């Protein structure tokens with residue numbers, strides 16, 4: 001049986017970058033945001049049900065994320081309606097990965113791990129963190145969200161301090177080298193646990 005490690009953290013805290021460091025250590029990775037990208041792409045399972053609710057969000061048989069973000073910022077219940085469609089599809093994708101992945105440690109990069117109760121399915125949880133001003137700067141520098149959109153998304157997420165308290169491991173993403181060392185230490189700890197199980 002593989003060890004299931006949840007990797008979470010608020011928007012822009014460094015989940016995707018840290019997830020790659022776990023892959024460098026030989027872990028297998030499942031990425032919730034990447035699953036959503038597949039579901040929104042042409043032929044993806046979310047396209048038809050989302051078109052039924054928000055017809056203007058589907059263009060060229062794909063979900064247009066810019067349109068979706070505009071809808072979310074204008075309609076306070078839109079995100080909840082999207083989540084109701086998308087989250088069960090994401091859960092099936094994750095279960096499929098679990099049955100096919102082949103590694104001693106499976107890492108699940110899930111932004112809403114605690115918010116959706118997915119933490120109970122994991123053997124341990126690691127949370128990425130950085131100071132709030134660094135987080136904001138990172139997200140706004142990407143240029144894909146306005147400050148208002150960032151604030152709105154952040155307000156739907158559990159506060160960083162609570163995520164850290166609830167996690168087994170906390171990874172500070174101040175520099176890449178420091179993150180790499182922390183990931184190496186976590187993987188070593190888990191492998192030692194597996195060897196003595």
Ligand SMILES: CC(C)(COP(=O)(O)OP(=O)(O)OC[C@H]1O[C@@H](n2cnc3c(N)ncnc32)[C@H](O)[C@@H]1O)[C@@H](O)C(=O)NCCC(=O)NCCS
Pocket residue numbers: 009010011012032033036065068069072079082083086087090111112144145153154156157
């Ligand atoms: C809001 C959307 C359109 C933003 O798309 P965009 O390409 O700009 O950003 P991306 O998808 O890379 O998400 C960036 C970050 O936003 C945060 N975020 C995304 N969805 C949510 C949500 N429903 N609640 C809180 N935070 C969220 C996460 O921290 C995520 O890592 C998109 O994330 C979306 O459709 N979300 C709904 C589906 C969902 O709940 N996804 C979360 C993973 S299951």
Ligand SMILES: Nc1ncnc2c1ncn2[C@@H]1O[C@H](COP(=O)(O)OP(=O)(O)OP(=O)(O)O)[C@@H](O)[C@H]1O
Pocket residue numbers: 009010011012013014015016017018033111138172173174175176177179
């Ligand atoms: N350890 C680190 N040291 C320095 N910069 C980092 C580190 N980790 C991530 N970053 C930077 O922070 C930004 C956000 O990182 P990343 O995309 O990994 O975050 P994320 O949590 O996956 O974001 P989102 O929740 O929005 O999908 C990127 O510009 C990345 O280069």
